Amino acid sequence: MTNPTAAMLVIGDEILSGRTRDSNMHHLAQELTRIGISLREVRVVADVHDEIVAALRALSPAFTHVFTSGGIGPTHDDITADAVAAALRAKIGQRADAMALLQAHYDRAGLPFNEARQRMARIPEGATLIDNPVSIAPGFTLGNVHVMAGVPNIFQAMVASVLPKLTGGPPLLSQSLRVARGEGEIAGPFGALAAEYPDLSMGSYPFLQNGAHGTNLVIRGTDPARVDEAMVRLTRLFG
Amino acid sequence: MTNPTAAMLVIGDEILSGRTRDSNMHHLAQELTRIGISLREVRVVADVHDEIVAALRALSPAFTHVFTSGGIGPTHDDITADAVAAALRAKIGQRADAMALLQAHYDRAGLPFNEARQRMARIPEGATLIDNPVSIAPGFTLGNVHVMAGVPNIFQAMVASVLPKLTGGPPLLSQSLRVARGEGEIAGPFGALAAEYPDLSMGSYPFLQNGAHGTNLVIRGTDPARVDEAMVRLTRLFG
Numbered sequence: 001m002t003n004p005t006a007a008m009l010v011i012g013d014e015i016l017s018g019r020t021r022d023s024n025m026h027h028l029a030q031e032l033t034r035i036g037i038s039l040r041e042v043r044v045v046a047d048v049h050d051e052i053v054a055a056l057r058a059l060s061p062a063f064t065h066v067f068t069s070g071g072i073g074p075t076h077d078d079i080t081a082d083a084v085a086a087a088l089r090a091k092i093g094q095r096a097d098a099m100a101l102l103q104a105h106y107d108r109a110g111l112p113f114n115e116a117r118q119r120m121a122r123i124p125e126g127a128t129l130i131d132n133p134v135s136i137a138p139g140f141t142l143g144n145v146h147v148m149a150g151v152p153n154i155f156q157a158m159v160a161s162v163l164p165k166l167t168g169g170p171p172l173l174s175q176s177l178r179v180a181r182g183e184g185e186i187a188g189p190f191g192a193l194a195a196e197y198p199d200l201s202m203g204s205y206p207f208l209q210n211g212a213h214g215t216n217l218v219i220r221g222t223d224p225a226r227v228d229e230a231m232v233r234l235t236r237l238f239g
Numbered sequence: 240m241t242n243p244t245a246a247m248l249v250i251g252d253e254i255l256s257g258r259t260r261d262s263n264m265h266h267l268a269q270e271l272t273r274i275g276i277s278l279r280e281v282r283v284v285a286d287v288h289d290e291i292v293a294a295l296r297a298l299s300p301a302f303t304h305v306f307t308s309g310g311i312g313p314t315h316d317d318i319t320a321d322a323v324a325a326a327l328r329a330k331i332g333q334r335a336d337a338m339a340l341l342q343a344h345y346d347r348a349g350l351p352f353n354e355a356r357q358r359m360a361r362i363p364e365g366a367t368l369i370d371n372p373v374s375i376a377p378g379f380t381l382g383n384v385h386v387m388a389g390v391p392n393i394f395q396a397m398v399a400s401v402l403p404k405l406t407g408g409p410p411l412l413s414q415s416l417r418v419a420r421g422e423g424e425i426a427g428p429f430g431a432l433a434a435e436y437p438d439l440s441m442g443s444y445p446f447l448q449n450g451a452h453g454t455n456l457v458i459r460g461t462d463p464a465r466v467d468e469a470m471v472r473l474t475r476l477f478g
Contacts, residue, residue: 014444016280041283204316
């Protein structure tokens with residue numbers, strides 16, 4: 001049984017310039033792992049139409065799902081919706097369902113539903129809206145591309161709207177062992193153990209604490225019995 | 240005058256599984272911006288030879304520099320050096336200069352220089368070593384690809400070793416204005432201002448604080464006089 005795969009596309013000059021530290025990647029990675037969808041690649045590109053289109057055309061056919069973050073607000077640098085439409089060759093315009101949502105929201109707030117705000121109703125034809133309980137302006141799913149906001153609390157709310165609708169695989173389990181030895185000391189037997197379990201992924205993550213070398217050894221897989229068995233072997237080697 | 244460009248390739252299952260939160264991207268982004276090298280794209284891929292090779296073959300010809308992080312330790316999942324050699328069609332083996340560095344290090348520490356540790360001396364032919372003052376095992380530069388460790392303090396030390404050797408462009412300046420209004424309110428005039436300054440990059444980053452919408456408006460460019468001039472205009476609009 002294999003797991004569905006995913007890629008993420010982060011759209012944002014502010015990440016690439018170092019102004020903002022991205023946190024959406026880490027959140028999505030954890031959520032996908034939990035439901036058994038395997039995040040295989042992440043790309044971060046600038047707010048440039050052609051770069052977004054090129055990335056989507058590479059990622060969309062290669063993975064079960066593509067998740068994007070950023071660039072769906074009301075300002076001139078919010079170009080994601082149009083780029084997604086172009087990449088997937090869909091038409092785009094202000095859609096009545098999104099217009100109605102936003103109109104009602106700004107009416108309630110007593111704010112003008114001006115031209116800039118109406119930009120957020122630009123949704124490709126054939127797309128399904130993604131619910132945004134935080135600030136109403138919706139994301140959308142077009143084909144296998146899920147388009148979400150970049151602001152972390154809105155991104156997280158949209159992820160919570162989308163993921164329950166997707167079919168996951170068996171959960172990706174992980175167990176780890178913390179060893180007070182450097183990687184160079186355990187690498188030989190650890191590598192030999194990994195070779196005996198080609199169906200599992202074994203990784204080692206070194207750290208320095210109070211000047212002493214240590215390593216976290218992690219075993220990942222979808223079959224609980226296999227992960228347990230390998231973990232027993234690992235603990236016998238280094239525990 | 241244009242700025243040199245850069246891409247980053249983060250290699251690591253642990254980032255994609257959500258086990259570890261990457262911090263190297265943010266550090267590199269800030270350091271490159273400081274010296275006037277424009278980070279244009281980041282990719283995160285798993286510890287899979289073919290995926291690393293494919294990413295390097297896409298990125299290396301497209302940017303002035305490529306920086307990688309992760310996968311250069313002594314364990315079986317450390318495959319970056321071999322993948323870089325394959326991508327750039329260089330030979331690779333244990334190199335005498337790296338062997339000598341590591342042998343001296345382990346001799347001083349009274350630790351065996353075993354087979355796993357000798358893996359860290361696998362450096363492609365023609366590569367220049369990158370100094371690692373933290374734990375000795377070097378990174379390397381091959382062509383325009385700078386290969387560095389994933390452990391954040393070692394990554395940062397290697398970045399500090401490499402960047403002074405590179406030719407930057409004019410520093411990428413940035414000024415920002417914090418406005419207590421939502422994006423939808425300022426988007427129209429802000430977009431019109433951005434259109435008047437095609438040589439500058441203007442971005443808006445919304446936030447919610449105590450339930451109220453606000454926006455950080457950021458102007459970026461390399462010409463200080465132009466950035467100042469646009470900032471005066473921006474402040475007059477929304478200050």
